[in-house]
Amino acid sequence: MTRVPETAADLVEFRRWVVRQAASGAMTGADTETTGLDTFARHYRLRTVQIGDARDAWVLQVEGRPEMQEAARWALLTLPRLVFHNATFDLLVLDRHLRAPLEELGPKSTDSKIIAHLFDPRPRHEGGYGLKLKDLCARDVDPSAPDTQEDLTAVFHSIGETKDTGWAKIDINHPTYLQYAGLDAILVSRLLPVLEARLRKAGVRESLVSFEHAVMLVCAKMERRGMLVDQDYVRPLVGRLEEEAALHAGRASKYGVTSVNAPKQVSTALLAMGETLILPGNSKPERTDSGALKVDKEVLQYLADVDREWKRIGARTPNPLADAVLRSKRAGKWAKSYGVAMRDGIDDAGRIHPKINSLQARTARMSISSPPLQQLPSGDWTIRRALLPEPGHRIFSVDYSAVEMRVLAALADEGVMKRAISEGRDLHGFTAELIYGPDYTSFHRKLCKGVGFGKVYGGGSVTLSRQTGAPLPDVKKAVAAYDRTYRGIKRYSSRLQREARADGYIVWTPVGRRLPLDRDRVYAATNYAVQSTARDVLCQALLDMEDRGLTEHLYLPIHDECLGSAPEEIAEDVAREVGAAMSMDFFGVPLDTDPEVGGSSWGSLYMKKAGTMIANDSWYAAHPQAAHAAELARA
Incomplete structure (x- = not known):
């Protein structure tokens, strides 16, 4: 049943329900309805907050109603255990628009999407269980439950709006809208026990569940901070x-x-x-x-x-x-x-807040969206130049040195590669020298680098031939020579594939992460294990930085890099501290970092890498046309 309080007497009944629910210690479903997805946009609004259990949901129409806002805030802070589906979104909405602090709600919240991802990260169209609330509930809770999403979309169309714009324009009292809102709180309450039971049966560790929720909160804090x-x-x-x-x-x-x-x-x-x-x-x-x-x-x-x-x-x-x-x-x-x-997505303080999806992709790798900053070419400063540190701060970046290759060497216990890493050798040059001799060429090094990353990213000889321009026979010879040189990697890959087939096409990572494989792509087992483990290394570093009080300096985790800023006089020290927190010994292989401090924009770090002699990028701000022309010429 969906209940919509309208009077003071209704709120009294709601508060009594909350007190009973809190006394029972039961998990309570929670959700929000807003005007869209841009949580920090200038004209963004929180419309309803819904709270419920497996039977009943209360939809509080908080938009423009202070008494409802206070009741919703009190309930969320009073209830001991909350479950959201895609918690980062709702927690940041409630933090910003209901003044229910992330620091208070986050630690007592469970994200059913995280639980679902830990069992099967694949979307439905790739053969997985799916990660959307409605998909999961149709499969595991009640296949006959009404599809209010389609009904709601029809209402949007009837008022001349789209699936994206209707959220801000629909009448807050529309019965379909209220039913949709309430149903999510009920469904997530019913879904969570099913997902948790499935996770336990699969043998996924509770410690991994806690780990992912802790990472989610750290990333939510960075998203809340945003960048100028x-x-x-x-x-x-x-x-x-x-x-x-x-x-x-x-x-x-x-x-x-x-x-x-x-x-x-x-x-x-x-x-x-x-x-x-x-x-x-x-x-x-x-x-x-x-x-x-x-x-x-x-x-x-x-x-x-x-x-x-x-x-x-x-x-x-x-x-x-x-x-x-x-x-x-x-x-x-x-x-x-x-x-x-x-240009258009900034908040009142002139900041954007890229969405950090802390648990994404089939390997659990993070992603950044709105805008998708992780998709920028690694050597380009044009877009990065627009993002600034705090006034009086300098930007810094700390990334791992060849983290995927080092993780691969550690997981495979590949002695030759581990020795090269411990000696500080250029790994790709070292490989080229072993295969082609001391007179190897830059092309040989490029080819060996491609083969090595092919082991990490799952690219075969054909893909490598396309990427390097090397004839396919030469690539195949290089791959064969690579396998002879690093026999431990070949053995590790064979073992992973053998174990995956024996375990229902599942790869298990060192932290106990369960990664389903496609039956026709079992060769991707090494790729999955390495990428997922490298991601977990970065996430553990984020938690270590949170413990050391360094999170306040961070903006974004991007691939194997952490971006942040600090006051100019201590920026070098903070970058070194972040680098120290990220560095670790991983099964006998050192995971080193490369702290770098730039100027007055993220792009300043990349201008130096591109070979410009300007350490501070103020000239580029004063001469944007010339800067753009230089970039076009370089391209």
Whole structure:
């Protein structure tokens, strides 16, 4: 039953229910309804707070009603145990818009999405249980439960709104809206015991559940803090990126492509230029599920002869149309996903709050969204230049040195690789020397680096051939030589695959994480184990930094990097402390860090890496057009 308090007498009954629920010590479902997903946007509103158990839910209409806000805040702070689905979102909403502190609600909250992910991180379309509340409940709670989401979407359409915009415009008293709100609190209360029982039966450790919730809270604090945006840089940047997108679209139009986002036009034009669209290692072009020729990023990068970091490969003559399409699409994406997001998505204090998904992907690796900062090329400063430290602070970055390769060496107990690491050798050069002798070339080193990362990321010989431009036979010889050199890795990979097959296609990591494999991709076992473990190393470092009081300096965890800022006079010291907290001995392999302190923007760190002699990036702020021209020239 869904109950909606309207009068003072209704609130008295609600408070009595809360007191009884608190006295029982039972887990209580909680949820919020808001105007959208941009929790920190200027005009964002919290509309309802719903609290319930497996039978009943109370929907408190807190928007514009102080008495309801106070009742909801009191209830959340009084109840001893709460369960949310995707808790980070609701906890930050309640912290910001209901003044229910994250520090008080977080430690007593369970996230049913975390529990679901720890059993099976795969979405339903990949064969998993799914991670959405409705999907999980339809499977495990009540398959006949009403699908109020579809009903609510129909209401949105009836008032002229979309699935995204309807949340802010629907009448707060609409019965479908109130039923939808209340049902989530009931469903999550019913779902959690099912998920917890499944997790126990699978043998997933309780300590891992606690670990993930602790990581979630640290990441929520970073998300709440956000980063300052240089609006004077961002506003013209959007225009310049849009101009760049139009410029390259104009280049594409010379080949008959009127829209770079029309795959059929692009494929037709490329075929007319004599391209076969056949990637190295394939016998025919790849096609989409609908049968159309694929001209995705991988195909275009091969034709344009560039790698994922936009560097020339040297394997073929670049196709000018593929190059134009790639560059137009990149500039357009950057303008919208980064420029507009940072221009229009700031809060009242001029900050953006990228969403940190602490438990994401099939390997549990984190992701950043709104904007997706982890997708930026590793060597590019253009977007990073827009994000600033606190006034009087300097930005710093601390990342691990080849963490995936070191984790792989430790997990496989690969003696030759461990010795090279302990001696401080350049691992890829060391490998090239072992395989090709002391006169190895830079190409040999690049090839050995690719093979090594192929072991980590699951790329095969064909993929490596495409990425490096090396002939497939040469790549296969390098892979075979790599396996002979590092026999421990080959044995480890074989053992993981054997154990996974014996255990129902499941890989177990050192922390007890359960990672389901696809039956036709058992070879990915090593990739899953290494990526997941490297992620857990970073997460443990985040918890260690929280214990040391360093979290207040942090902005974001990105891949194997922690970004933060500190007052100018102590920035070097803080960066070293963060580096010390991140460093550790992992099964006999040192995981070293590389602290670096920059200037007055995140981009300053990358300007130095790009070879500029400017340690402080104030010149770039004063000359944005010249800075952008320099970046285009470098690209």
